[in-house]
Amino acid sequence: MDDITFAVLGTGGIGRRALEVSQHKDALTPVAACDRHGVAIDSAGLDVDELLEATEGNIDSGPQGEDVATDGGAVAEGDGATASGGVKQHGEGEGVVASAQAHPSEDPIQEIIDHGEAIDAVLLALPNYEHDFIPRTADRFVEGGYSGVLIDVLKRSRVIGMLDERSETLEQAGITFVCGAGATPGLLTGAAALAAQSFVEITDVDIWWGVGLESGYEDNRGTVREDIAHLPEYDLETARSLSEDDIEAIVDDHDGVLEFEDMEHADDVLLERAGVCDAADVTVGGVLDVRNDEKPTTTTVRVTGRTFDGETATNTFQLGDATSMAANVNGPALGYLKAGVRRNRAGEYGVVGPAELMPGF
Amino acid sequence: MDDITFAVLGTGGIGRRALEVSQHKDALTPVAACDRHGVAIDSAGLDVDELLEATEGNIDSGPQGEDVATDGGAVAEGDGATASGGVKQHGEGEGVVASAQAHPSEDPIQEIIDHGEAIDAVLLALPNYEHDFIPRTADRFVEGGYSGVLIDVLKRSRVIGMLDERSETLEQAGITFVCGAGATPGLLTGAAALAAQSFVEITDVDIWWGVGLESGYEDNRGTVREDIAHLPEYDLETARSLSEDDIEAIVDDHDGVLEFEDMEHADDVLLERAGVCDAADVTVGGVLDVRNDEKPTTTTVRVTGRTFDGETATNTFQLGDATSMAANVNGPALGYLKAGVRRNRAGEYGVVGPAELMPGF
Numbered sequence: 001m002d003d004i005t006f007a008v009l010g011t012g013g014i015g016r017r018a019l020e021v022s023q024h025k026d027a028l029t030p031v032a033a034c035d036r037h038g039v040a041i042d043s044a045g046l047d048v049d050e051l052l053e054a055t056e057g058n059i060d061s062g063p064q065g066e067d068v069a070t071d072g073g074a075v076a077e078g079d080g081a082t083a084s085g086g087v088k089q090h091g092e093g094e095g096v097v098a099s100a101q102a103h104p105s106e107d108p109i110q111e112i113i114d115h116g117e118a119i120d121a122v123l124l125a126l127p128n129y130e131h132d133f134i135p136r137t138a139d140r141f142v143e144g145g146y147s148g149v150l151i152d153v154l155k156r157s158r159v160i161g162m163l164d165e166r167s168e169t170l171e172q173a174g175i176t177f178v179c180g181a182g183a184t185p186g187l188l189t190g191a192a193a194l195a196a197q198s199f200v201e202i203t204d205v206d207i208w209w210g211v212g213l214e215s216g217y218e219d220n221r222g223t224v225r226e227d228i229a230h231l232p233e234y235d236l237e238t239a240r241s242l243s244e245d246d247i248e249a250i251v252d253d254h255d256g257v258l259e260f261e262d263m264e265h266a267d268d269v270l271l272e273r274a275g276v277c278d279a280a281d282v283t284v285g286g287v288l289d290v291r292n293d294e295k296p297t298t299t300t301v302r303v304t305g306r307t308f309d310g311e312t313a314t315n316t317f318q319l320g321d322a323t324s325m326a327a328n329v330n331g332p333a334l335g336y337l338k339a340g341v342r343r344n345r346a347g348e349y350g351v352v353g354p355a356e357l358m359p360g361f
Numbered sequence: 362m363d364d365i366t367f368a369v370l371g372t373g374g375i376g377r378r379a380l381e382v383s384q385h386k387d388a389l390t391p392v393a394a395c396d397r398h399g400v401a402i403d404s405a406g407l408d409v410d411e412l413l414e415a416t417e418g419n420i421d422s423g424p425q426g427e428d429v430a431t432d433g434g435a436v437a438e439g440d441g442a443t444a445s446g447g448v449k450q451h452g453e454g455e456g457v458v459a460s461a462q463a464h465p466s467e468d469p470i471q472e473i474i475d476h477g478e479a480i481d482a483v484l485l486a487l488p489n490y491e492h493d494f495i496p497r498t499a500d501r502f503v504e505g506g507y508s509g510v511l512i513d514v515l516k517r518s519r520v521i522g523m524l525d526e527r528s529e530t531l532e533q534a535g536i537t538f539v540c541g542a543g544a545t546p547g548l549l550t551g552a553a554a555l556a557a558q559s560f561v562e563i564t565d566v567d568i569w570w571g572v573g574l575e576s577g578y579e580d581n582r583g584t585v586r587e588d589i590a591h592l593p594e595y596d597l598e599t600a601r602s603l604s605e606d607d608i609e610a611i612v613d614d615h616d617g618v619l620e621f622e623d624m625e626h627a628d629d630v631l632l633e634r635a636g637v638c639d640a641a642d643v644t645v646g647g648v649l650d651v652r653n654d655e656k657p658t659t660t661t662v663r664v665t666g667r668t669f670d671g672e673t674a675t676n677t678f679q680l681g682d683a684t685s686m687a688a689n690v691n692g693p694a695l696g697y698l699k700a701g702v703r704r705n706r707a708g709e710y711g712v713v714g715p716a717e718l719m720p721g722f
Binding site: 017020021024025026027028187190191194195196197198199200201275304307308309311312313314315316317318319320321322323324326327328330331332334335336338339342343345346347348354357358359360361 | 378381382385386387388389548551552555556557558559560561562636665668669670672673674675676677678679680681682683684685687688689691692693695696697699700703704706707708709715718719720721722
């Protein structure tokens, strides 16, 4: 397989780390990166060290990336170096423009689309400003004549539904859209799909995550609010109406440790898409500790099924407690990116989830 | 992706179970099966129930399949219904010919090659008569003009080496050869490749298997002998010279439980091929209990690495103790078969290991 070029939309936590981790991958060349202020494009490959160094503490994460897949699934990939809701600035330019490789742009995404011919894959590492921001960005790539891979690390079922509505358009454009390719749903549904292969029928997939977020808490208040909606006493409406003080009080009430059961999470629809099991057989929950960086529980995937010879058993996948959210998002995202490029080059277009990129039936 | 047609060479334990498990898979149609006595071909799809029922207790497993991948890796996929070293017969025909769909053949493999146009993938579920039997069978498919997927469930490094020598020829023929696609190296190296994605550098992959083989022991004496060569006091030479009584004495000496460390196993070369780690960083061992069907230890893959942010951690994959060898061979083998067909249709030819079929860099 030939080398792969990729672009990153968004140079917040996920975008920066994707650039960083890509340096460990042979045959993967970052050729473009943008935020809402500017864009850096170099078809020969960006100088990642310069870009990261120049923009350190100077990045635009926009509204907190509340819809972004994480190790646990509930908490956004916050960027510890970013102030809440805006652009930190030092030096001359705002955001990515602080890099010598970048220039300001009125429409940085369009510039990347215009260079699409030379870009195999685009990682949408964007804070999801509105629920339809990623889907509308996909529309722009279609309109701009892009054909290649688009990949996001979102986790919400509703975004996947919106992408599904665009499936035919994406197919016609020759775009392979890989959705939910971070830690979860990405890595964990991939593990579930692999573990499912011992069985001819899956009865349960149980995804249980642990996230320790002391140092990232300040940057993730938005998603902590969203998480609270998953607590038994709340729903999306009531959580939305809470004041910051209300939220602090709830966190205090729980001594900083929030436990979630039966979360609405895209893992279920993605496993159903992949033919692993019915969405209803998937349960997702976990524990968030906002007062420790250590994980309060070990992230575990349990796949229970019936073998062809009539036995019932459970295969298990566990992430080491010392693996950070970021590590579990970026490695898998780039792995799925490569798998997506392979599909795309083989002429397979449309919307695809991570579990569908695993070997299996 | 369109439907997939496949053939099975060999209707011993693995072949029979692959046919059985394929009935649980949508879009997978078995169109041919053979043993050394005959062949059944039906491009509309074999009647698997009839074939399995007619040949029950009547199958040819040839010499015991001593080179066949297993849940544990050491012990062959024996077929409990098969006498040692030959063909059980009941009814009119020998082996597969007992099925109304089959006919006797002087050269059943050639008949399948001659129908290769309509066969997307061929599962080589053959006892490995000699070390080069599978590679030589691949040669026959090349010579016969076949282009499609060949897939085996072997575990020995030396066979993979022999296939590698044929890599260019296979590429020119348009054949994608997936090697070692059973439980191990197959499923377990796949799990290792997935688990590796949290890390930018892998320091250790530790594969540890458990196999309980009371009811399968009689059919697996050949591989128990081979396993003994892995014990510290023996090597391949000395193990080969042991009498049956010697072997029984050794088994008795160990109270039926043989423990293996640092086995020579293809997992290492296959993980290196996939770029996961150096072969030297992979260790394989396990415990075989020939007096219990329960696994003496839980089959576990541990992948230790360094994350991009400098942490060291271990991700873990465990198979449920109640999953049989057969379940862990056949499901993954068919999954890899499908992944292989996808590669093949995308124009990627040559020799490929299971871990290379996983998403990842």
